[in-house]
Amino acid sequence: MDRITQKIKAGSEPSQALGFQVTRILYVCDSYHLPGLNAEICPSPWNIIWAVSIEEAATLVQKVDFDLVFIEIGVLDDGGGTTVQCLKALCPDLPVILLVPPCYCKSQPLGQKADHMFIWSGNPELFHAMVRFIEDQICQDTTRRAVLLVEDSLEYVSFFLPEVYKAIDTAFQGARPPRLVLAGTYETAMQRFRELGNHLDCVLSDTRLPCQGKESPGAGIDILSRIHRELPGLPIMLMSAEGTNKTMAQAIPAPFLDKNADQPARDLHAFFRELVWPAQALGNNACLKDRYPVQTSPAGFTRIGNGSIGGKARGLEFLAQTLNRRPDLGTVYPEMVVSIPDTLVLCTDIFDDYIRENTLDRFTGRPLMELVQAFIDAPLPREVRRYLKTYLAKTFSPLAVRSSSLLEDAAARPCAGLYKTYMIPNNHADPDLRLSHLATAVKLVYASAYYQSAQAFVRSTTAPPFKDSMAVMIQEVAGRRHNDFFYPAISGTAQSMNFYSGGNAKPDEGVLNLALGLGHTLAQGEQSFRVFPKYPQANSQFSGTRDFLENTQNRFYAIRMTDYPETLCFGICSNLARRDLSQALNEAPVKALAATYVPAEDRIRDTWYCKGPKIINFAQVLKYETPPLTALVSDLMTALTCDAGGPIELEFAADLPEQSGQPWKISLLQARPMSSPRDRSLITKEDLDEAVCVSTSALGNCILDTIQDIVYVNPNTFEGGKTRDMAQQISRINAELAKTNRRFLLAGPGRWGSSDPWLGIPVAWQQISGAGAIVEIRDGTIHADASNGSHFFNTITARGVPYITVNPGACDRIDLEHLTGCHTVRDEGSIRHMRLKRPLLIKVDGKHSRSVIMNA
Numbered sequence: 079m080d081r082i083t084q085k086i087k088a089g090s091e092p093s094q095a096l097g098f099q100v101t102r103i104l105y106v107c108d109s110y111h112l113p114g115l116n117a118e119i120c121p122s123p124w125n126i127i128w129a130v131s132i133e134e135a136a137t138l139v140q141k142v143d144f145d146l147v148f149i150e151i152g153v154l155d156d157g158g159g160t161t162v163q164c165l166k167a168l169c170p171d172l173p174v175i176l177l178v179p180p181c182y183c184k185s186q187p188l189g190q191k192a193d194h195m196f197i198w199s200g201n202p203e204l205f206h207a208m209v210r211f212i213e214d215q216i217c218q219d220t221t222r223r224a225v226l227l228v229e230d231s232l233e234y235v236s237f238f239l240p241e242v243y244k245a246i247d248t249a250f251q252g253a254r255p256p257r258l259v260l261a262g263t264y265e266t267a268m269q270r271f272r273e274l275g276n277h278l279d280c281v282l283s284d285t286r287l288p289c290q291g292k293e294s295p296g297a298g299i300d301i302l303s304r305i306h307r308e309l310p311g312l313p314i315m316l317m318s319a320e321g322t323n324k325t326m327a328q329a330i331p332a333p334f335l336d337k338n339a340d341q342p343a344r345d346l347h348a349f350f351r352e353l354v355w356p357a358q359a360l361g362n363n364a365c366l367k368d369r370y371p372v373q374t375s376p377a378g379f380t381r382i383g384n385g386s387i388g389g390k391a392r393g394l395e396f397l398a399q400t401l402n403r404r405p406d407l408g409t410v411y412p413e414m415v416v417s418i419p420d421t422l423v424l425c426t427d428i429f430d431d432y433i434r435e436n437t438l439d440r441f442t443g444r445p446l447m448e449l450v451q452a453f454i455d456a457p458l459p460r461e462v463r464r465y466l467k468t469y470l471a472k473t474f475s476p477l478a479v480r481s482s483s484l485l486e487d488a489a490a491r492p493c494a495g496l497y498k499t500y501m502i503p504n505n506h507a508d509p510d511l512r513l514s515h516l517a518t519a520v521k522l523v524y525a526s527a528y529y530q531s532a533q534a535f536v537r538s539t540t541a542p543p544f545k546d547s548m549a550v551m552i553q554e555v556a557g558r559r560h561n562d563f564f565y566p567a568i569s570g571t572a573q574s575m576n577f578y579s580g581g582n583a584k585p586d587e588g589v590l591n592l593a594l595g596l597g598h599t600l601a602q603g604e605q606s607f608r609v610f611p612k613y614p615q616a617n618s619q620f621s622g623t624r625d626f627l628e629n630t631q632n633r634f635y636a637i638r639m640t641d642y643p644e645t646l647c648f649g650i651c652s653n654l655a656r657r658d659l660s661q662a663l664n665e666a667p668v669k670a671l672a673a674t675y676v677p678a679e680d681r682i683r684d685t686w687y688c689k690g691p692k693i694i695n696f697a698q699v700l701k702y703e704t705p706p707l708t709a710l711v712s713d714l715m716t717a718l719t720c721d722a723g724g725p726i727e728l729e730f731a732a733d734l735p736e737q738s739g740q741p742w743k744i745s746l747l748q749a750r751p752m753s754s755p756r757d758r759s760l761i762t763k764e765d766l767d768e769a770v771c772v773s774t775s776a777l778g779n780c781i782l783d784t785i786q787d788i789v790y791v792n793p794n795t796f797e798g799g800k801t802r803d804m805a806q807q808i809s810r811i812n813a814e815l816a817k818t819n820r821r822f823l824l825a826g827p828g829r830w831g832s833s834d835p836w837l838g839i840p841v842a843w844q845q846i847s848g849a850g851a852i853v854e855i856r857d858g859t860i861h862a863d864a865s866n867g868s869h870f871f872n873t874i875t876a877r878g879v880p881y882i883t884v885n886p887g888a889c890d891r892i893d894l895e896h897l898t899g900c901h902t903v904r905d906e907g908s909i910r911h912m913r914l915k916r917p918l919l920i921k922v923d924g925k926h927s928r929s930v931i932m933n934a
Contacts, residue, residue: 099213100145101125106135107150110722110751113399114392117375118202124209130723132165139169146212147174149192163191173212178232180485180540197236197544199484200386201426207240214257223256224274228283228301229317230262234337237543241343242282245350250279264289264297271305278312280353281305282335282346285318285326299326306330315349319542340439342543370428370461377418382465383425388482388549391423393749397728400714400721401746410713413705414732416744419553422469426484426547428462429524435459442528453525458517466520467513470504475554476564476637477504479519482549483527485536487750496535497548498526501555501596501653502646503564503639515646516552523550555637556731556745557596560665563655565636566731566745567667568699568707569597574715575725575752576610577779577924578874578881583610585925588715590708594671594694595634597729597747598654603877605631607696611712614700623682627675631694632659663692666734671696699732705742707732718749725752760923761930771853771884771892771931778851778880779924785850787815787903788912790894791826791839793855795908801828801835807909809845821850822911823918823931825894830854843874851920853882853931855892880922882929897933 106129107115119126127142129135131153139147149162162174176192180199196208227242229235239258246255256279261267264287271281287297294300302314316327319337327334335345370383377398381387387395398418401407407416433439436456441449457463481497500519506512526532527548536546557566569592576589583589590609593599600606607630638655646653662668673695674688675681684697699707711730718726729748735741760781766772789811791804808824815822824830824846828838838854846852852874874881884890899915914933922929 099216100209102127102142102144102146103209104129104135104138104142104144104147106130106132106148106153108152108723110396110724110726111150111152111392113376113395114387114389115200117377117379117381117392117395118200118386119205120376121373132161136165136168139165139172144169144172146209147172148208149174149176150198151176151178166191173215175208175212180544195232196239197233199544200389200392201240201484201547202384202386203240203244203427204236207243210243211239211258211260214259217257221277222254223277223279224259225256225279226259226261226267226270226274226281226283228261228267228281228287228298230284230287233541234284234317234543235260235262237342238282238346241346245347248347249350249353263287264294264301267301268304271301276309278309280313280315280350282315282317282349285316285320285323296326299323299330302330302332306332313349313353337543340442341434344434369431370425370459370465372465375423379421379423381423381425382462383427385425385427385430386484386547386549387423387425388484388547388551389486390480390482390748390750391421391549391551392482393487394418394421394551396722397718397746397749400717403721404714404717407710407714411706411710412741414707414710414742414744416710416714416746418746419556422552423482424462424520424550424552426549428459429527429548429550431459432456432521432524438528442533443530446529449528450522450525453521453528454518456521458520463513463517466516467509469552470509470512470516473554474505476557476639477502477516477519478551478553478555479516479523480551480553481523481526482551483546484548485540485546487748496526496532497529498523501637503637503642503653505639506644511644518646520550520552524548553747555596556743556747557733558666558736559639560636560662560667562638562640563636563657563662564639565595565634565667566733567594567671568696568732569593569595569600570711570730570732571597571600572611572711572715572728572730573725573752574719574727575779575925577922578777579610583613585927587612588712590711592696592699593634594631594659594667595636595657596654597731598635599631599633604633605629607631607694609696609700609708611708611715614703614708623675623680627691627693633657634659634662659692659694668692668694670698670734673697707742707744710744714746722751726750727752761921761926761928765921765930765932769930769932770894770897771882771929772890773853773882773884773929774889774927775883775885776880776922776927776929777882777924778878778922778929780878780880780920780922782850782880782918782920784917785821785823785920786914786917787820787822788894788897788900788914788918789822789824789849790910790912791855792908792910793827796827797908798836800908801839804839804908805841805845807906808839808841811904811909811911812846812848815848821848823851823853823894823920824849825853825855825892827855849879851880851882851922851931853884853892855884856886880920880929882922882931892931894931899933 101124103124103126105126109130112128129138166174174192176195177198178195180197225246227238229238242258259270261270283298283301285298286293286295289297298316302316305312305314315333315335317335317337321336324334333349335342339345373381375381375395377395438452438456441452478499478501480499483497500522502515502519504512527546557564571591572588574588576583576585576587579585588611590611591600591606592609593606633656635654635656669686671694672686672692673682673684674686674690675693676683676688676690682693684701698704715728727750731745731747733743789808826839830838830841830852832838832840884892897914900912902910903913904911919932
């Protein structure tokens with residue numbers, strides 16, 4: 079049992095239900111998901127065996143007698159020869175459930191013959207419900223009572239399955255619960271009704287259902303009407319996403335569940351509460367005493383609750399597994415100690431209860447300040463506050479309170495920066511105030527799930543009734559106190575695939591970004607130090623001494639440990655102080671990582687112990703390898719990429735030893751899959767044939783399909799001596815488009831952002847801030863090298879804007895003026911603003927440095 083669990087463990091583990099028919103499960107998923115899923119359903123009453131491919135699964139089913147197989151659809155995307163059909167051919171009676179992500183598109187051809195399909199985001203309640211559903215299916219007891227659910231929607235079946243089981247367990251406490259029977263068509267529903275008859279406890283039916291192979295708008299009404307005529311005393315309920323069907327339900331008569339209601343699960347449970355026997359009602363509150371059990375995950379983290387630990391916490395589980403497989407790191411790199419911070423996870427069921435009990439769903443879409451205040455005012459569950467108070471009694475380090483939603487860091491569609499992280503000093507003399515700070519931070523992470531940007535992301539990647547749910551990770555902040563501030567010497571991110579490679583670096587060699595202080599600098603895309611792990615001493619992002627002086631990090635973030643207001647500053651920078659480098663010149667991290675500019679020599683010396691302006695260049699770590707941080711991170715990234723089966727992004731912090739001779743402390747904070755094209759080409763031959771722009775030298779990795787505006791340098795009227803005027807013209811167009819939040823494609827000759835107006839258009843980033851993609855055309859109009867050594871280019875890299883270079887010749891080409899449906903909005907001679915009726919389709923394959931632009 080880990081240290082945090084010992085702090086807050088309360089009571090014994092709940093006993094497992096008896097009588098499971100499923101005992102041995104085969105779970106097939108990619109290797110990145112495996113540790114997190116193991117944590118989600120741990121402790122498990124089943125013997126679960128894992129496989130990372132269909133081929134491996136096919137081998138296992140021939141050796142082991144399984145009761146059930148789960149297959150994540152991601153493992154079927156690699157074009158492997160063995161399919162689900164082959165697996166079923168080996169064991170025809172073996173139930174197979176196919177799991178798809180919330181962003182799964184129904185139009186995608188499945189071509190698989192699984193027995194059932196559900197939408198899966200790591201929710202352990204759904205996992206238990208799916209197993210129980212299979213047990214109900216194979217139940218041979220003809221006297222057992224049943225609940226009939228008639229629903230054909232993949233989304234709603236996945237949503238209702240765990241909710242119906244929870245409602246059944248509440249309504250039938252003290253008795254053998256009825257089994258759940260599912261029907262997806264009119265014919266199947268009536269057949270199940272005939273078979274079950276008087277053994278039914280209730281029937282719930284959707285309104286629109288397939289009937290004789292076609293969708294029938296009133297099939298569910300007909301089903302319930304016939305059942306009511308034959309068994310008038312049987313409880314029934316009509317469900318629909320169309321509120322007008324409530325009148326039809328009253329005519330049956332039957333209760334009505336509006337699928338578009340804020341909390342359809344609440345209405346479902348209310349229906350089942352009407353089935354409660356009087357003798358059972360007395361025991362309904364018995365389960366509330368320990369509704370949030372304390373458990374230890376396989377990686378040693380402490381989790382509170384029965385829900386999911388969320389995507390970010392699953393990434394930590396993956397990190398822990400890889401770290402356990404590399405015990406040799408301590409031997410290979412004795413100068414450093416690698417660990418994962420102690421972590422406490424509040425599972426998603428706590429968030430769900432907090433939202434429901436305080437009716438916070440009603441603040442969806444409200445102004446931000448009103449939304450935030452509502453969450454701050456709403457109390458956390460009493461049991462959770464008790465756990466947090468016990469935890470704080472033995473924890474006095476600064477704390478990071480981080481989001482871990484169901485969708486966060488998912489391999490299918492990873493997202494970063496969507497939800498909030500808050501840091502608190504956790505050192506106030508009043509323990510009640512410390513508890514208030516922590517509780518407020520948790521509530522504000524919860525509130526960020528209701529921000530408009532987060533809600534828009536969920537709507538664009540899922541379908542109703544799915545709602546993202548939020549777990550929270552509480553971690554001790556990596557770093558050390560320096561006078562009145564707390565921060566690590568180095569915060570870093572590492573990516574095993576570098577979509578903005580330059581010089582001799584290759585995309586698959588990865589990239590590191592380093593910053594002094596807390597990682598907020600990196601998260602906000604502020605000035606940082608970009609490093610190619612294979613060439614750590616190369617400073618390719620800087621063109622010379624002046625570039626070093628002007629564009630290296632001169633501010634950093636730290637936690638203020640004294641003189642902070644009792645309410646803290648949970649708004650801007652979330653309790654962080656933004657410090658100038660000049661304020662910390664005598665603090666140990668700056669002394670260790672700074673170099674000095676010597677004006678008399680016009681050179682930079684890699685030491686703090688000289689007179690002159692200080693520059694953070696990390697020379698001690700990068701050039702002199704004390705310690706060999708890049709080598710360690712590179713080695714670790716290789717292991718992570720191998721274990722994940724694809725490119726990975728890592729967040730870490732490195733801190734100085736407290737005493738000379740002691741090792742540096744390397745803290746691994748987060749790992750997530752990178753969005754990357756698979757080996758099957760992102761850009762097809764048809765794309766190359768149809769494209770108006772083809773590049774074999776593109777940087778970035780994305781598919782863009784929302785850009786309708788093009789700002790284009792007209793080669794026919796271009797004059798090299800007027801590039802400064804062109805920069806001002808582009809700036810005016812950028813400002814106009816920014817008013818309506820319209821992103822645009824920027825295209826022209828030479829080096830964008832060049833300080834030399836004869837080598838390109840000398841725009842600053844704020845003059846083209848609305849550019850969603852940039853094209854640099856090398857057609858002989860201007861002769862200039864690529865711009866990937868400039869600060870301008872580093873801003874593009876930090877913002878993830880694709881940079882497409884076109885070298886007209888045998889392979890590359892561009893012809894933007896002949897796009898269909900294009901008209902000129904503004905023509906200033908050298909600069910032309912064009913708009914399309916339909917958005918462009920821009921594909922950038924960062925792995926192969928290719929790009930195409932075409933009509934959508």
